[in-house]
Amino acid sequence: MSEYVLELRGITKKFxxxxxxxxxxxxxxxxxxxxLMGENGAGKSTFIKVITGVHAPNEGEIYLNGQKVEFSNPKEAQALGIAAIYQHVTNYPDLSVTENIFMGHEKVQKGTRRLLWKQMHQEAKEILRSLGSSIDPKSEMGALSVAQQQIVEIAKAISTNAKIIIMDEPTAALTARESEELYKIAEELRDQGASIIFISHRFEDMYRLATQVTVLRDAKYIGSWEINAISNDDLIVAMVGREITQVYPDKKGKIGEELLKVNGLSKTGYFADISFTLHRGEILGLTGLVGAGRTEVCQSLFGIMPYDKGKIELNGKSVSIQSPKEAMKLGIGYLPEDRQLQGLVLQWGIGRNITLPALSSIGKKGWLNEKKEASIAKELAEKVHVKANSIFDLVSSLSGGNQQKVAVAKLLTKDLDIIILDxxxxxxxxxxxxxIYEIINELAAQGYGIIMISSEMPEVIGMSDRIAVMRAGRITKVLDRAEVSQEVILEAAMTDLSKKDAG
Structure with a gap:
């Protein structure tokens, strides 16, 4: 019996x-x-695809339980007990949970093509219950939350009798509570004998779950360590190849005059009585537990979700914002949380994405000035330090960090005063x-007023001049930088104003 259930030796993959x-x-x-940790672009995605049989390596060997194996396709890897759960859940939203769980390995009556629906529904129900979930196997996949969809993906892996489960950024879109539920499921699978490769950018995931960490950088193996044998600083150096002595940059600019004043903004069912101000050169952090209404408030400021009542003033003048087009004309830009779905056209080039909001200024009578377009795109891509061979590279080919930089550059094509970053x-x-923190800091120094939504308290504290904390659709507290701590923010995020008011 081999000491290792999976071993990769000298794996090289070239495109x-x-x-x-x-x-x-x-x-x-x-x-x-x-x-498994490393920067975006370190090779983690290719690593997954080699293990799951999507890509065959050019060099190197793979061993399962001491036996050398070669995969021609994902079916062969799955048959040997390997399954992957991806960050962006790859499901069939219009099909049922049961259909998603058994897709590709359906239960069929012997000698016929008749699907055994009753058996599959029952088995799906049993697997889901073993994961502590009450999801109805007959419900439509697309109606589930992201956390529930992750559970279905885990159920799918269990249904294939997977002994090696790869989890790729499974907590990226989950709340703290949902992440904790996922941790418990991972631990239960481990205790039942499964081996798990947990890929994450979040140190808290690693410390909470793993006993061992391997780091990749620039497609190369850097090293493996026991979790308790490597410091946080040394791990960062291994991942990025240099020390990051200061994660959050020093404030460069000065806070100027008031740009935005929001008074009593409300949207039934989402948020109520939202009031705050934003000044030129200021970074206003907007935080609170996920579901507190932060995104909805900012979508209303950008005209995506029209508000029911309240008043918005820009540069001292009362305005009514009914659409994103109006918001941008008034000098407000918005970077959505889901850059891939809402912020970028992945199959377009970098340059075309960057200049998309400014087509009217680089075209005439329906014709684009391609030379001018390329010049603007190149200037802005360099301004935010996008790493790519050229502005004609597809956005889909970039790492997550560089995609985010392109989304920021896209905002800078317009003459804005206020930038909302979700x-x-x-x-x-x-x-x-x-x-990205350096870019945000530079934008504030240039005089932009910035509203930054973030669920990460260290990020909010490290970047913000003031912090507005939300709970259940209301701002519970606005804090100055000098009085901020994680404990104060958490207390404000959990304060129930309705009970406080009632008392």
Whole structure:
């Protein structure tokens, strides 16, 4: 019996002009949760695809329980007990939960093509209950929350009798409570004998679950360590190749005159009586528990979700914002939380994405001035330090951090005063986070007023001049930087104003 359930030796994978994995090693023990970390673009996605049979390596060997294996396709990897759960859930939203769980390995009556629906529904129900979930197997997949969809993906892995489960950024879109539920499920699977590769940018995931961590950087294997044998600082150096001595930059600019005043803004069912101000050169953090109404408030300021009542003043003048087009004309830009679905056109080039909001200024009578378009795009891509071969590279080919930079550059094509950033570092690695913080700080120094929604308290504290804390659709407290701590924010985020008012 081998000491390792999975072993990769000297794996190299090349694509035209790119080495995606370069002599990578990895060892996974039975019943182990092993963290895999690295910046976006480090090779983690290719690593997953080699293990699951999507890509065959050009060099190197894969061993399962000491036996050398080669996969021609994902079906072969699945048959040997390997399953992957991806960050962006790959499901069939219009089909039932049961259909999603058994897709590709349906239960069929012997000698016929008749599907055994009753058996599949029952087995799906049993697997879901074993995961502590009460999801109805007959319900439509698209009607479930992201957290519930993750559970269905785990159920799918269990239904294939997977012994090696790869979890790719499973907590990226989950709340703290949902993440804790996922941790418990991962631990139960481990205790039942499964081995888990847990890929994450979040150190709290690693410390909470893993006993071992392997780091990839620039497609290369950097090293493996026991969790309690490597410091946070050393882990960051391993991931980014340099020390990040200061994650949050020093404030460069000065806070100027009032740009925005919001008074009593309300939207039935979402938020009520929202009041705050924003000044030129200021970063206003907007935080609170997920579901507190932060995004909805900012969508109303940008005209995506019209508000029912309240008053908005821009530069001292009362305005009514009914659409994103009106908001941008008034000098408000918005970076959505889901950059891939709402912020970017992934199959377009970098340049075309950046200049999309400014087509009217770079075209004439329906014709684009391509030279002018390329010039603007190149200037802005360089301004936010997008790493790419050229502005004609597809956005889909970029790492998460660089996609986020393109989304920020896109905002800068318009003449804006206010920039709203919804979870600007979600799903990006520690090195890219540091770069995005520097960009945000530079924008504030240039005189933009910035509203930054974030669920990460260290980020809010490290970046904001003032912090507005929300709970259940209301602002419970506005804090100055000097009086801020995680405890004060958490207390404000959990304060029930309705009970306080009633008392």
């Amino acid at each position: 035209p002009g790119v080495t995606a994995l370069d002599n990578v090693h990895f060892k996974l023990k039975p019943g182990e949760i092993h963290a 979870e600007p570092t979600k799903g990006v690695d520690v090195g890219a986070k540091s770069a």
